Amino acid sequence: MAASTQFSAESYFATQPPPPSLEHDVAAVRDFIGRQKERGRKVVLVTSGGTTVPLELNVVRFLDNFSAGTRGATSAEYFLQAGYAVVFMHRQFSLQPFSRHYSHSTNPFLDFLEIEKTNSSGDSDLSHADISVTPSKRPDLFEVLKAYKSAHTLDLLHTLTFVTVNDYLWLLRALSQELSALGCKALYYLAAAVSDFFLPRQRMSEHKIQSGKGSLLIEMDQVPKILKPMVDEWSPDGFIVSFKLETDPELLIPKARAALERYGHQIVIGNDLHRRKFEVVFVSRTKHEDPISETWLRIDPHTTDSRGHPKEIEEDIIAQLVKMHDAWIAAKP
Incomplete structure (x- = not known):
């Protein structure tokens, strides 16, 4: 196997091919952003869910990152409530805004529906039957459905998907460049669980890796750090929020502070794996010379x-970010 290579963002995009749907996806987002700009709206890019690392060109085996997309999907709803237009870039089949309320096995949507048969219809004749919602479930479903319909009627939500870390990186660069047209009104909420290592296409097996040869040794390369070019080049006026997940609480703040120092963006939201639903820490500064x-x-x-x-x-989280983003916008000349 060829020796590993240290990839910069520049060398990565020069050597790894874009996903086939990139131009189509970016064109649709460009149109969406253009409409929001005309209306003077703030726009947030929410990334959500985990990325995969394929081990073959004809993919059978891959490495995956742990993430159902709960934080991203939930946050997107609160951004919509706060008046933002949302570009929701999520892992295929991960949780999405609104439908997330009925995606878990403990809250299955079909259990809330009932078949109402007319007196003349038999057990097997459902052509004239009606479908209704279980009365006790109607209030919650009504609120979710109303918010969902409002977001789409008002043209506030645009969704697109990724699967692999390569899909994610290409889309993030392209969408950041498109959102840069909004200047400081663009907010980036990077909640996706992105792979730290990948296998370059040039070193992938074309077909399924065979198990008959015994143990398997794969050397992977580090995924390039894309926050720095995002801050410096792709969207220099954007308000960028990244996440840091740790299992050791002693490492959480030091690593969040180190990320802020290294990349120069606005906020790192730190969360411990076991307390992430109840506790987070904002590690932030407005200007690079300000104290953290x-x-x-x-x-x-x-x-x-x-x-x-x-x-x-x-x-x-979103209420706090909205205040901080508004202050960021107000401070811009």
């Missing part, structure tokens, strides 16, 4: 909202 600050957001795991549902920490 740390702000903790915590919720009681037993807190409920006005409808009796468990409170979602994303509500507080």
Whole structure:
């Protein structure tokens, strides 16, 4: 196997092919951004879900990152409530805004529907039957459906998908460059779980890796760090929020601070794997020369909202980010 290579963002895009649908996807986002710019809206790019690393060109085996896309899908809804237009870039088949409420096995959508048969229809004749929603489930479903319809009627939500880390990197670069037309009104909420290592296309097996040869040794290359060119080149006026997930709480703040120092963006949201639903820390600074600050957001795991549902920490995360983004916009000349 050929020796590994240290990829910069520039060398990565020069050697790894773009996904086939890139031009089509970017054109659709460009049109969406253009409409939002005419209306004077703030736009957020939310990335969500995990990326895969294929091990073959004809993919059978791949490495995957742990993520159902819960934080991204939930956050997108709160951004919409705050008046943002949302470009939701998510892993194929991961959770999406609104439908996420009925995607889990503990809340299956079909259990909320009932078949109402007319008196004349037999058990096997459903041609004249009606479908209704279980009365106890109607209030919640009505609120979700109303928000979903409103987002689409008002042209506030555009979705597109990725699967591999290569898809993700190409899309992120292209969409950042398109969103740069909005200047400081563009917000980037990078909640996707992105692979740290990948196998360059030039070193992939064309066909399925065979198991008959015994053990398998694969040397992978580090995925290039794309936050720096994003800050410096692709969208220099954008408000960029990245995430840092750790399993060791002692590493969380030091690594979040190091990321902020290294890339020069605005905020790192740190979360511990086991407390991420109830506690996050904002590690941030407005200007590169400003001191780094740390702000903790915590919720009681037993807190409920006005409808009796468990409170979602994303509500507080987005409320805080909206304030910080507005201050960022106001400070721009």
